[in-house]
Amino acid sequence: MRDFFAEELEALRKRALDRHLREITSAQGPEVVIAGRHFINFSSNDYLGLANDPRLREAAASAIDEFGVGAGASRLISGTQSPHLRLERALAKWKATEAALCFSSGYSTALGTIPALVTKNDVVLLDKLCHASLIDGAKLSGAILRVFPHNHVGKLESHLEWARGEHPGTRVLIITESVFSMDGDRAPLRELVELTKRFDASLMLDEAHAVGVIGPNGRGLAAAENVSEEVDIQMGTLSKALGTSGAYICGSRVLIEWLINRARSFIYSTAPAPAIAAAALAAVDFLSSHQGEERRLLLWERIRLMQELLPRTEFNEKHVAPCSAIFPWIVGGEQTALNLAAALQSDGFLVPAIRYPTVAKGIARLRITVTAAHEEAQIEALCEAIKRRR
Numbered sequence: 261m262r263d264f265f266a267e268e269l270e271a272l273r274k275r276a277l278d279r280h281l282r283e284i285t286s287a288q289g290p291e292v293v294i295a296g297r298h299f300i301n302f303s304s305n306d307y308l309g310l311a312n313d314p315r316l317r318e319a320a321a322s323a324i325d326e327f328g329v330g331a332g333a334s335r336l337i338s339g340t341q342s343p344h345l346r347l348e349r350a351l352a353k354w355k356a357t358e359a360a361l362c363f364s365s366g367y368s369t370a371l372g373t374i375p376a377l378v379t380k381n382d383v384v385l386l387d388k389l390c391h392a393s394l395i396d397g398a399k400l401s402g403a404i405l406r407v408f409p410h411n412h413v414g415k416l417e418s419h420l421e422w423a424r425g426e427h428p429g430t431r432v433l434i435i436t437e438s439v440f441s442m443d444g445d446r447a448p449l450r451e452l453v454e455l456t457k458r459f460d461a462s463l464m465l466d467e468a469h470a471v472g473v474i475g476p477n478g479r480g481l482a483a484a485e486n487v488s489e490e491v492d493i494q495m496g497t498l499s500k501a502l503g504t505s506g507a508y509i510c511g512s513r514v515l516i517e518w519l520i521n522r523a524r525s526f527i528y529s530t531a532p533a534p535a536i537a538a539a540a541l542a543a544v545d546f547l548s549s550h551q552g553e554e555r556r557l558l559l560w561e562r563i564r565l566m567q568e569l570l571p572r573t574e575f576n577e578k579h580v581a582p583c584s585a586i587f588p589w590i591v592g593g594e595q596t597a598l599n600l601a602a603a604l605q606s607d608g609f610l611v612p613a614i615r616y617p618t619v620a621k622g623i624a625r626l627r628i629t630v631t632a633a634h635e636e637a638q639i640e641a642l643c644e645a646i647k648r649r650r
């Protein structure tokens with residue numbers, strides 16, 4: 261067995277596809293410390309700079325004083341503590357849905373939710389660029405799975421015609437993201453909503469990279485496009501713009517009750533630490549406030565600056581207006597992406613190289629993320645370094 265792993269790892273290394281952990285010895289923020297050296301950090305999804313915010317730290321610290329560190333059991337046994345319920349009430353209010361349910365991560369949310377919604381003989385239609393957690397959740401459900409080309413509404417429509425023709429009477433679930441995690445572009449949400457209604461399907465929208473970034477008070481793309489009520493299953497993470505960890509589903513009361521009874525990653529897993537729920541609640545309160553909205557607008561100033569200064573490549577030319585805080589700087593080959601990331605690291609910037617299987621072969625990239633906590637000068641310096649090194 262050990263020989264097998266060693267050989268496979270060597271094969272990965274040869275194709276520049278091996279992965280390694282890197283120790284960060286500081287808090288998350290626009291600067292991080294690795295092996296005693298400071299780096300300007302363009303790698304995190306902490307879009308609003310909340311991961312080390314005093315409001316969230318204080319909320320977590322006082323929850324630790326009151327509730328301790330561990331939740332002790334799964335939510336259905338004895339792990340539901342006040343911070344979990346307060347957070348869920350606040351999420352439902354913020355997203356303007358009847359109810360919400362939190363999970364310990366985005367990955368476990370998808371893995372628990374999708375198999376609770378559809379099963380063998382039902383149909384799942386999934387965008388090709390959906391996150392691994394959504395793909396894995398769809399596979400785990402046992403439903404018939406069809407993938408449509410990225411954001412291709414026409415192809416989705418023909419899949420829906422096929423599903424209704426070949427599998428009459430089954431549940432049909434469309435799954436997509438509002439902002440795609442590796443490309444940073446957006447789903448054509450209004451058109452998807454229209455198709456969902458026309459074919460009597462359901463729509464699950466993962467807003468992981470949109471909440472905190474898009475829409476009034478960072479409520480996401482569905483709110484920005486005024487179609488929240490038509491999105492049946494609204495997923496989002498607490499781990500990105502909300503600066504903590506965990507994720508949620510927002511929707512109708514009956515949906516949430518169903519998930520409490522059927523989502524296995526919720527039922528059979530210890531509740532998230534109450535302090536994390538308290539910190540996430542502080543993040544939701546912040547986003548709902550005037551100050552939170554100002555922070556989000558500051559993020560958009562930084563996004564526009566990055567858009568203006570980042571040199572164009574043959575791959576990136578098409579993006580005229582920025583859609584999100586994610587900038588893929590596509591270079592093609594896996595080794596080229598690794599070399600560029602290493603060169604930028606020697607210049608003092610932390611920018612991850614994203615390679616297969618996270619993205620398709622041959623479109624490896626740097627994934628640059630901008631946050632409201634970046635100084636203008638830091639963005640200017642990165643763009644200069646990319647110009648020098650490319």
Ligand SMILES: Cc1ncc(COP(=O)(O)O)c(C=O)c1O
Pocket residue numbers: 365366367368391393437441466468469497498499505506507
């Ligand atoms: C679109 C999307 N959904 C879900 C997840 C998983 O969330 P988590 O990191 O909280 O497990 C991620 C990334 O991490 C993501 O990019």
